[in-house]
Amino acid sequence: MAGVGILVNVLVTLICSWSVSAIEGTNTTEVxxxxxxxxxxxxxxxxxxxxxxxxxAVTCKGARFTNMDELSPYIKYTTTRIxxxxxxxTEFSGFQIxxxxxxxxxxxxxxxxxxxxNAFRNMPYLNVVDLSNNPVRCIGDVFQPLLNIRExxxxxxxxxxxxxxxxxxxxxxxxxxxxxxLEVLDLSANHFDTVTExxxxxxxxxxxxxxxxxxxxxxxxxxxxxxxxxxxxLLDISFNNFHSLSDEETKYIESIESLEQVKIEGNPFxxxxxxxxxxxxxxxxxQPLDVNNIKCPExxxxxxxxxxxVDLDAVALCGEASIAVCxxxxxxxxxxxxxxxxxxxxxxxxxxxxxxxxVMLMIYKRHRAKRTLRKGGYANANYYASEPxxxxxxx
Ligand SMILES: *[C@@H]1O[C@H](CO)[C@@H](O)[C@H](O)[C@H]1NC(C)=O
Ligand SMILES: *[C@@H]1O[C@H](CO)[C@@H](O)[C@H](O)[C@H]1NC(C)=O
Ligand SMILES: *[C@@H]1O[C@H](CO)[C@@H](O)[C@H](O)[C@H]1NC(C)=O
Ligand SMILES: *[C@@H]1O[C@H](CO)[C@@H](O)[C@H](O)[C@H]1NC(C)=O
Ligand SMILES: *[C@@H]1O[C@H](CO)[C@@H](O)[C@H](O)[C@H]1NC(C)=O
Numbered sequence: 001m002a003g004v005g006i007l008v009n010v011l012v013t014l015i016c017s018w019s020v021s022a023i024e025g026t027n028t029t030e031v032x033x034x035x036x037x038x039x040x041x042x043x044x045x046x047x048x049x050x051x052x053x054x055x056x057a058v059t060c061k062g063a064r065f066t067n068m069d070e071l072s073p074y075i076k077y078t079t080t081r082i083x084x085x086x087x088x089x090t091e092f093s094g095f096q097i098x099x100x101x102x103x104x105x106x107x108x109x110x111x112x113x114x115x116x117x118n119a120f121r122n123m124p125y126l127n128v129v130d131l132s133n134n135p136v137r138c139i140g141d142v143f144q145p146l147l148n149i150r151e152x153x154x155x156x157x158x159x160x161x162x163x164x165x166x167x168x169x170x171x172x173x174x175x176x177x178x179x180x181x182l183e184v185l186d187l188s189a190n191h192f193d194t195v196t197e198x199x200x201x202x203x204x205x206x207x208x209x210x211x212x213x214x215x216x217x218x219x220x221x222x223x224x225x226x227x228x229x230x231x232x233x234l235l236d237i238s239f240n241n242f243h244s245l246s247d248e249e250t251k252y253i254e255s256i257e258s259l260e261q262v263k264i265e266g267n268p269f270x271x272x273x274x275x276x277x278x279x280x281x282x283x284x285x286x287q288p289l290d291v292n293n294i295k296c297p298e299x300x301x302x303x304x305x306x307x308x309x310v311d312l313d314a315v316a317l318c319g320e321a322s323i324a325v326c327x328x329x330x331x332x333x334x335x336x337x338x339x340x341x342x343x344x345x346x347x348x349x350x351x352x353x354x355x356x357x358x359v360m361l362m363i364y365k366r367h368r369a370k371r372t373l374r375k376g377g378y379a380n381a382n383y384y385a386s387e388p389x390x391x392x393x394x395x
Contacts, residue, residue, distance in 0.1 A: 044074045050087075056101075057081040066090050066111075077101065085109050094119035101125070108132040108153070120145045127151065132186070135159035138167040143174035151184035155214075158190035166191050170198035179207045186214040193219035193241065204228035215240070216263065223249055232256050238290075239266035244275045253287055265293035271304040273318035282310040 044053035051060035053074035058081070065071065066088050072095060075082065080101045086109040093116035102123045112134040120126065125148050131139075132155035143149070152174070158167050169192045173185070185207065192215070203210070203225055212234040215223075221241040226248060229235075235253070242264065245253075253262060269275055282291055296304040296312075304312055 044071070048074070051084075055079075058083070060084045061086055063087040068093070068095065072096065075099070080104065082106070090114070092116065092119050094122060097122070099123040103127045106130040107134065108155075110134050112136055115139045115142045117142055124148065129153070132156060136172075137161065138171035140171050140173055140175040144176055146174060147176070147179075148181055149174070149179065150181050152182065153184075153186040154190070155186050156189040158192070168192075168194070168196055168199075170196055170202060173199070173202055173207075176206065180209060182207045182210055184212040184214075185210055186212075187218070188214045188236070189217040191219060193221070195220065195222065195224055200225060200228070211258075222246065223252075226252050227255075230256060231258055233258050233260045234263075235259065235261075236263040237267075238263040242267035243270040244278045245281070247277065250278065250281045250285070253289075254285065256287075259287055262287055262289045263293075265290050265295070267294075268297050268300070269294070269309060271296035271300060271302040271307075271309070271312070271317070273314075275309065275312075276314040276317045279309050279312045279317060280314065283313075 042052045042054065044051050044058075048060070048063065048065070048070050050063040051058065051071065051074075053071075055076075055078055058071065058075055058079060060071065060083065063071075063084065064087065067090070068075075071084070075095050075097070077097060077099065078101055079099060081104040082102065083104070083106040085106055089107065089110035089112050091114040092107060092112050099122055103125060105123070105126055105128070108130045109132070112131070113136065115131075115136055119142055120129075124145060126146055127148060128151040129143075129146065129149060130153040132153045134157055136154075136157045137159060143152075154172060157172060160166055167190075169187065169190070172187070172190065174182075203213075204227070208229065209231055210229055211231055213229065213232060214234070214236040216236045217239045219241045220237060221243065223237055235256075245264070253259070269278075282289065282294060291310045292308065294309050296302055296307050296309060298306045304316075
């Protein structure tokens with residue numbers, strides 16, 4: 001029995017020491033590396049061209065598939081990032097499985113013109129969506145499930161439909177009651193020209209926490225969102241159709257204390273007396289404007305073509321000097337050319353001269369008339385005076 005006990009002991013000792021040595025021999029770094037490399041392994045290698053499918057991220061660049069069928073098996077519940085860019089996708093209908101971990105979806109640079117109503121239904125925690133450079137047009141309704149969206153990129157998404165009609169901004173932005181978390185909205189290069197009531201309502205009442213608003217390369221000529229977007233840090237309205245910034249607009253920019261960058265370069269500013277007020281504002285504002293790039297359009301029919309507007313004062317813009325005559329909310333100060341003022345002064349002087357001459361003539365005439373009268377009097381007096389004497393002489 002003792003022999004059996006010893007044998008058991010020996011066996012136990014052996015097993016223990018073996019397992020200890022096994023544990024000791026296991027390089028934990030190697031294990032982690034193995035796990036990581038498993039996670040990093042490209043699961044769709046040689047199956048889906050131009051794609052890397054990992055445990056958490058699926059990335060395709062320049063893939064040639066037109067829908068998700070081929071890629072879908074590699075998208076899992078654990079996937080956090082999906083990026084299918086510069087490919088040939090023509091439609092997006094989402095994914096079959098629930099994607100509670102998905103925070104980033106980049107579909108930019110495809111040919112997507114159709115987005116299914118339910119495409120975003122099973123990715124409620126999506127933070128970033130990029131649909132730029134796809135002709136998706138009016139898809140505002142499909143974003144309804146994206147209540148946690150933080151960054152939305154919709155650059156160059158507005159292509160004319162078969163009737164040649166373009167989408168209005170409010171039909172492209174999310175049609176939701178409240179987008180409390182939206183901080184970045186890029187709507188550049190979409191042919192937008194009007195801050196419609198609904199678009200204004202969206203910016204003011206639904207997406208009021210926007211920090212970055214990019215409206216570059218549109219056709220806006222005004223931006224009236226007074227009292228809204230009070231958390232703005234970056235406002236980009238460059239390369240639009242602004243001829244000037246109205247007093248209302250400059251006051252709005254002045255009022256946003258959180259601003260870190262304002263881009264308004266590349267607009268067809270009307271470098272005439274009309275922008276004198278705007279030019280003065282550029283020279284005095286403390287807001288972080290791209291003043292060095294704000295120039296009179298090159299090739300414009302003005303002596304200031306290509307010049308920085310901040311360097312143009314009212315004297316330069318309006319001739320020798322100008323005075324603010326009256327104020328117009330839309331176009332800024334109405335200034336007047338000194339020439340016109342001089343003309344007015346000259347006219348007034350001429351009129352005054354005429355009046356003086358007339359008055360003098362009248363006085364002269366009256367005077368003359370009196371003199372003639374008095375002269376006649378003298379004559380008569382002389383006559384009468386002499387007459388008696390004459391009479392007397394005659395008598
Ligand atoms: C574990 O393996 C890594 C790489 O294979 C090596 O650099 C490291 O020194 C090893 N650690 C131990 C404790 O052996
Ligand atoms: C989406 O992908 C494109 C192309 O790779 C890239 O330029 C863009 O910055 C990406 N968007 C985001 C939000 O990361
Ligand atoms: C927006 O929605 C959030 C959560 O859904 C809510 O807490 C908040 O009160 C809403 N804000 C407004 C202004 O409706
Ligand atoms: C530019 O200003 C001039 C005079 O200040 C005005 O006559 C003209 O209509 C303006 N042009 C535009 C496009 O606003
Ligand atoms: C800009 O402001 C400075 C300081 O007030 C002033 O000296 C300068 O003449 C102004 N320049 C123009 C172009 O108005």
